[in-house]
Amino acid sequence: MASALAIGERGRGRSTPNPNVGCVIVREGCVVGRGWTQPGGRPHAEAMALEQAGAEVRGSTLYATLEPCAHDSARGPACADLIAAAKPARVVIALSDPDVRTRGRGIERLRAAGIEVLEGVCAAEAGRSMAGWLSRIERGRPYVTLKLATSLDGRIALPDGSSRWITGDAARAHAHLERARCDGILVGRGTWETDVPKLDVRLPGLEDRSSRRILLSSRHPGLVPGSTHPEALEREVRWTPEQARGDVWEVISGVEAIAALPDCNDLLIEGGAQTAASFLAADLVDRLLLYRAPILIGDGKAAIGDIGLTDLAAAHGRWTLIDTRMLGSDRLEVYERARS
Amino acid sequence: MASALAIGERGRGRSTPNPNVGCVIVREGCVVGRGWTQPGGRPHAEAMALEQAGAEVRGSTLYATLEPCAHDSARGPACADLIAAAKPARVVIALSDPDVRTRGRGIERLRAAGIEVLEGVCAAEAGRSMAGWLSRIERGRPYVTLKLATSLDGRIALPDGSSRWITGDAARAHAHLERARCDGILVGRGTWETDVPKLDVRLPGLEDRSSRRILLSSRHPGLVPGSTHPEALEREVRWTPEQARGDVWEVISGVEAIAALPDCNDLLIEGGAQTAASFLAADLVDRLLLYRAPILIGDGKAAIGDIGLTDLAAAHGRWTLIDTRMLGSDRLEVYERARS
Structure with missing residues (x-):
């Protein structure tokens, strides 16, 4: 998760309107995929990491600094669906998504697909890293x-x-x-x-x-x-x-x-x-x-x-x-x- | 010497016109005497420690944060003479005395009495502890x-x-x-x-x-x-x-x-x-x-x-x-x- 937070920092100041998420996929002790929210907000960190990892995702552990999004948009499919289809064994999440379009529904979809989900790992650090985006969502500024x-x-x-x-x-x-x-x-x-x-x-x-x-x-x-x-x-x-x-x-x-x-x-x-x-x-x-x-x-x-x-x-x-x-x-x- | 510096601090703000010296006498691994310059400047740290240690001084190591004084005064004999008479095996000194009445003569007397003398141990720390007295001696303020x-x-x-x-x-x-x-x-x-x-x-x-x-x-x-x-x-x-x-x-x-x-x-x-x-x-x-x-x-x-x-x-x-x-x-x- 520390590694996911570190690469998530790469998106700071460039990922708006989206949060600067970081994602790392680990299989049998090896990093098989890494991603961070790209300039302008797309691709999302998870989509980038999944593409890198390819077939290696199956059975892996995916670390994400924020709950994967559960809403489709014109700019791409929901990350929760992408992850569910790629079938990692486990997803570890730092912060749950306060965005009303996701707020727990990303985690629900993963669990419904039989994936083990762990929440709240390094939540304080993630809150600090994405403080800007959280402030805009929660306080409108x-x-x-x-x-x-x-x-x-x-x-x-x-x-x-x-x-x-x-x-x-x-x-x-x-x-x-x-x-x-x-x-x-x-x-x-x-x-x-x-x-x-x-x-x-x-x-x-x-x-x-x-x-x-x-x-x-x-x-x-x-x-x-x-x-x-x-x-x-x-x-x-x-x-x-x-x-x-x-x-x-x-x-x-x-x-x-x-x-x-x-x-x-x-x-x-x-x-x-x-x-x-x-x-x-x-x-x-x-x-x-x-x-x-x-x-x-x-x-x-x-x-x-x-x-x-x-x-x-x-x-x-x-x-x-x-x-x-x-x-x-x-x-x-x-x-x-x-x-x- | 760290112990001598620590008890020398007890005299800070009270030892004028004399420096706030600390002295510890160690024999066979045990502290047998400790002294620090008393309010008003007398007794000196060494005199106090020597009196505590009594006959135990013989063969001991005496630690002093400043070179023992070499000048007799109406207020008491020179510490260098007191130490020479008590016959420790070794004297360890942090700072040599910049006072024109001593300036190296205290160390000379100890060596003349057959005592091993080591200088400059924790000199920077002693300089900081006695900065006030040194300033007055060296800069007149x-x-x-x-x-x-x-x-x-x-x-x-x-x-x-x-x-x-x-x-x-x-x-x-x-x-x-x-x-x-x-x-x-x-x-x-x-x-x-x-x-x-x-x-x-x-x-x-x-x-x-x-x-x-x-x-x-x-x-x-x-x-x-x-x-x-x-x-x-x-x-x-x-x-x-x-x-x-x-x-x-x-x-x-x-x-x-x-x-x-x-x-x-x-x-x-x-x-x-x-x-x-x-x-x-x-x-x-x-x-x-x-x-x-x-x-x-x-x-x-x-x-x-x-x-x-x-x-x-x-x-x-x-x-x-x-x-x-x-x-x-x-x-x-x-x-x-x-x-x-």
């Missing part, structure tokens, strides 16, 4: 990650705005990997106007993984929410043709509008302080990526603006550290929003 | 620790100043232990006026370890630098008699004046942001104790004021992480100033 790169004293720039560089190469490369894993990257108006950000993935071999760019702005009447505006950049923010070239941005006018973003499982918030504050104040941040350099800045730009906190006690109990590691001389801390 | 208790985004209080509580019980208890280990605690005028801080050690059994209180202020003409002012508190800052009762403060008018603080090996800076900035701007901070709670505050009071940084590159390479641990749900990070 993407899973939101807020990224901050700060000094030890929580600054993101000098008073004059210069921020190159606070963190080092390894931390910045990791942040680009996080970009590759999400479906959309959002910045606020201030960052958009000041930094002219590209938000692309600058990692060898992953350049094509650059995500949709989303702008949070209620101040530009020429930018209609929901639509893209490659040509409006010059007019609205006086970017030069050179700066605006090739840039396509989706515009939303308020943080609540992320609920309506189509095909976006994982959303990454990259800046700045007011945008971070808006998402935090609305309790719309699920995960915090905190890259910290071993430097002190003192007077400078704060990482987060006003989030409306008036009582320290209310700030506690919200964030749980789930991962920490060194990246060069910087430290990455990953916090998850504690949900009751 | 105390070893300075800056303590900060912040949120993940580097805030020390809400905009209205409320800071109770950012960190939890375990972190606050650890901070009180750090108070017990230093000789003096310094705050700036703003913290002094606003918080009426006691700066005492509120740990069971360590209440008597409360340190001298030092105020950094150039703004109170009624407070003469260097002297103590129990009675001036009411007049100068309008503390009530209740608030001022029993309070003795030493006043310095600038950060450079810490060089002249008598009998102060370890100095702890506790607040606030401008005071922290003054010490950092003068490059007078040797160690950073960073207690971080897993909360976000957003708009609020920053941990550190203007330190005069104009170039991010200049901020790098100054701080090295030497320890990190969880204290309840908070994380402590300890950084040391990298000195070339």
Whole structure:
């Protein structure tokens, strides 16, 4: 299952509208098939693994990070039926599918075909890996990650705005990997106007993984929410043709509008302080990526603006550290929003 | 030697003007004597351990975290002579004594008495344990620790100043232990006026370890630098008699004046942001104790004021992480100033 989860990660940021499922088929101790949800959502992980394994599926154990789908669609047959026909001896599943079209019916079909089914193996890990898709299914909005790169004293720039560089190469490369894993990257108006950000993935071999760019702005009447505006950049923010070239941005006018973003499982918030504050104040941040350099800045730009906190006690109990590691001389801390 | 270093820690914050040395005497696998520098500096660790061991010293191995002193004083004979007379077979030393009155002469006397001497065992650890005393001998000023208790985004209080509580019980208890280990605690005028801080050690059994209180202020003409002012508190800052009762403060008018603080090996800076900035701007901070709670505050009071940084590159390479641990749900990070 660990192997299935690992290859399922390959679909992160590319599998929408479908979940980034991983599938591994093992027969007599040998891996005979592997699959993960392909870009755009098809083929499904199970279909890919079954095709690889061919006749070897019979009598094997199939590991899938999500319950196989039970609904036929114009894009292909239901995975539960494909598996039932291929006759593995056993299917091991991490998470059952919350999609109303499946929700237990995939497992029923497998059992009806005489296949042994084991559920709940590595369910927590699978929930984390497919958090974006689960969030969209269960809450109607993407899973939101807020990224901050700060000094030890929580600054993101000098008073004059210069921020190159606070963190080092390894931390910045990791942040680009996080970009590759999400479906959309959002910045606020201030960052958009000041930094002219590209938000692309600058990692060898992953350049094509650059995500949709989303702008949070209620101040530009020429930018209609929901639509893209490659040509409006010059007019609205006086970017030069050179700066605006090739840039396509989706515009939303308020943080609540992320609920309506189509095909976006994982959303990454990259800046700045007011945008971070808006998402935090609305309790719309699920995960915090905190890259910290071993430097002190003192007077400078704060990482987060006003989030409306008036009582320290209310700030506690919200964030749980789930991962920490060194990246060069910087430290990455990953916090998850504690949900009751 | 690890045992000698551990009991040497008992003298931290109390052994001035002498170093907090630890000494363990081992004979045939058994500890026959242990000593550490007593409050006020006498007896020395070696004298205490020798007295405990008595005749058992002969043929033993004596471990000392610092080279035994070679100078007689009105307060007692030289430890090197006491040891030579007691005739251990071997003496193991962590650090040689940088004090001009000893500097190698203690070791010479031991060797002249036919005792085998081994130097440099756990030297780095001993240097850290006696950093305060070494700083005073070598640089003429105390070893300075800056303590900060912040949120993940580097805030020390809400905009209205409320800071109770950012960190939890375990972190606050650890901070009180750090108070017990230093000789003096310094705050700036703003913290002094606003918080009426006691700066005492509120740990069971360590209440008597409360340190001298030092105020950094150039703004109170009624407070003469260097002297103590129990009675001036009411007049100068309008503390009530209740608030001022029993309070003795030493006043310095600038950060450079810490060089002249008598009998102060370890100095702890506790607040606030401008005071922290003054010490950092003068490059007078040797160690950073960073207690971080897993909360976000957003708009609020920053941990550190203007330190005069104009170039991010200049901020790098100054701080090295030497320890990190969880204290309840908070994380402590300890950084040391990298000195070339």
